[in-house]
Amino acid sequence: MRVGLVSPYDFASPGGVSDHVRHLARQLRRLDHDVRVFAPSSRADVDFDSAEFYRIGSPIAVPVNESVARITLSFHLADRVAAIIERERFDVLHFHEPLMPALPITMLRMSQAANVGTFHAFAKSNIGYLYGRPLLEPYLAHLHRGIAVSEPAKAFVNRYFPDFPLRVIPNGIDVGVFHPGHPPIRHLRDDRVNILFVGRLEKRKGLGYLLRAYEFMKPRVPNSRLIVVGDGPLRSSVESFVSRHRLPDVVMAGYVPDSVLPRYYCSADIFCAPATGAESFGIVLLEAMATGLPVVATEIDGYMSVLEPGRDSLTVQPKAWAELGGALVILARDSELRRRIGTYGLEKARRYAWEEVASQVLEVYGEARQLRARQEAVGSREVLNVHDAV
Numbered sequence: 392m393r394v395g396l397v398s399p400y401d402f403a404s405p406g407g408v409s410d411h412v413r414h415l416a417r418q419l420r421r422l423d424h425d426v427r428v429f430a431p432s433s434r435a436d437v438d439f440d441s442a443e444f445y446r447i448g449s450p451i452a453v454p455v456n457e458s459v460a461r462i463t464l465s466f467h468l469a470d471r472v473a474a475i476i477e478r479e480r481f482d483v484l485h486f487h488e489p490l491m492p493a494l495p496i497t498m499l500r501m502s503q504a505a506n507v508g509t510f511h512a513f514a515k516s517n518i519g520y521l522y523g524r525p526l527l528e529p530y531l532a533h534l535h536r537g538i539a540v541s542e543p544a545k546a547f548v549n550r551y552f553p554d555f556p557l558r559v560i561p562n563g564i565d566v567g568v569f570h571p572g573h574p575p576i577r578h579l580r581d582d583r584v585n586i587l588f589v590g591r592l593e594k595r596k597g598l599g600y601l602l603r604a605y606e607f608m609k610p611r612v613p614n615s616r617l618i619v620v621g622d623g624p625l626r627s628s629v630e631s632f633v634s635r636h637r638l639p640d641v642v643m644a645g646y647v648p649d650s651v652l653p654r655y656y657c658s659a660d661i662f663c664a665p666a667t668g669a670e671s672f673g674i675v676l677l678e679a680m681a682t683g684l685p686v687v688a689t690e691i692d693g694y695m696s697v698l699e700p701g702r703d704s705l706t707v708q709p710k711a712w713a714e715l716g717g718a719l720v721i722l723a724r725d726s727e728l729r730r731r732i733g734t735y736g737l738e739k740a741r742r743y744a745w746e747e748v749a750s751q752v753l754e755v756y757g758e759a760r761q762l763r764a765r766q767e768a769v770g771s772r773e774v775l776n777v778h779d780a781v
Contacts (some may be wrong), residue, residue, distance in 0.1 A: 393407045394425065394481065395429060395483070396416055397485065397487065397498050398495075399430070399460075399487070399491035400430065402430035402431070402437050402449070403437055404433065415748075416439075418746065419753075422443075423750065427443050427481075429475075429494065430446070430494070430635070431447060431449060433461065434452055447472070448468060450462055450463050459593075462494075463494055466493050468497050469501070476498070480503075484496070484506050484507070484508075485509065485639055486507070487508075488509075489531075490508075490527050499534070500533065500535050502533065505536075506533055506534045508534045508538065509537075509540065510539045510544050510557065511671055513547045513671035515550065515668065517551065520551035524552070531552060535762045536755045539558070540562050540672050543693050545557045545559055549651070560751045561672065562677070562743070564678060564681050564743045569656065570653070570682060575654060576655060578589070579658040583613075584660045584661070585658060586605065586608075586663070587658075587659035588601055588618070588619050588662070590664075591621055592622055594667070597665035597709065598619065599625075599628075600710055600715060601663055601715065602629065604663075605719070606638060607713055607716030607720075607733055608720050609638070609640075618655065618659065618749070626643070626645075637721070652678075656678060656682035660729060661686075661719060661723065662676075662686050664686065665695075667709045668709060672693050673688075676694060676698065680733075681743075684733055685703075685704065685732035686704040688705075688707075689706065689710075699739075742771040
């Protein structure tokens with residue numbers, strides 16, 4: 392098949408949706424499908440060799456869902472999009488966040504292919520969906536099939552579009568990249584118990600609560616260490632908190648390239664995900680489990696769609712930093728519990744391998760193509776009936 396993957400987000404910046412598109416493109420390519428990727432990009436030299444990349448639009452930063460989305464808001468894309476669609480003759484166009492401006496809805500409106508949409512987001516509310524529903528429903532009608540990455544993401548869409556059917560297909564994990572056995576970061580492997588955080592340094596990721604939890608934990612587990620991987624707008628605030636509270640053994644690793652990230656997981660003893668909400672899934676949970684780490688996480692909808700508390704994780708209420716610290720202390724003091732939880736998570740993570748996820752996505756592509764063919768056949772019969780009547 393000739394497949395086009397369409398993303399609204401800056402393909403040159405790290406992000407969950409862009410990573411999802413990259414991995415799906417690689418897996419489809421391995422299965423001998425002809426793949427194109429369409430996205431805005433802040434750089435012309437995007438390094439991506441698994442599919443032909445079309446850079447369409449320049450992204451700008453827009454506050455969305457307690458974070459920042461880098462999307463293109465240019466609606467002057469129609470001529471170029473129309474020419475590409477006419478030339479490429481796609482069998483399937485797969486839109487990630489299909490109702491986002493401006494690239495997905497522009498391509499969706501012009502598409503002549505079987506259209507599939509994947510919804511990744513989850514939030515308490517969406518003003519755009521709430522007030523824009525009459526404008527968005529005609530675009531939604533262009534989709535032949537819909538996917539949500541989790542039950543919370545599905546419920547979020549169906550809150551505003553209750554009649555739109557969605558199949559849940561989770562995010563995937565590259566088990567060939569994330570696995571135990573990578574060489575640890577040399578200066579982090581000693582007799583300390585390492586707690587790892589991976590994520591963008593923004594409010595909704597909950598790092599502030601983890602810092603307070605670590606402050607609670609440190610005198611109870613003196614040989615503990617906190618490793619923070621990631622960058623973002625709150626970095627200076629985090630560093631200021633660490634300095635003001637004189638927190639020892641906090642390693643601010645900053646941005647870490649994908650090629651090195653598995654080594655940080657393999658340098659850790661516990662993974663902590665303290666997000667306060669607005670997460671539809673939590674790919675970092677799978678990355679941690681795939682490397683054999685026990686997880687301590689908050690009980691938010693997106694995380695709870697993945698986790699089994701007591702088996703692959705210990706969980707606490709969001710923002711409950713004392714409970715979070717207590718859970719970390721329990722795991723830090725009990726190496727056998729860490730081993731047991733980590734082993735269960737490792738086995739579980741294999742079910743999320745990209746090979747399995749791509750297989751499910753291809754099933755949806757087939758259903759979308761069949762539906763489009765039936766619709767075209769009905770349309771052809773109606774045209775013939777009109778001519779017969781004349």
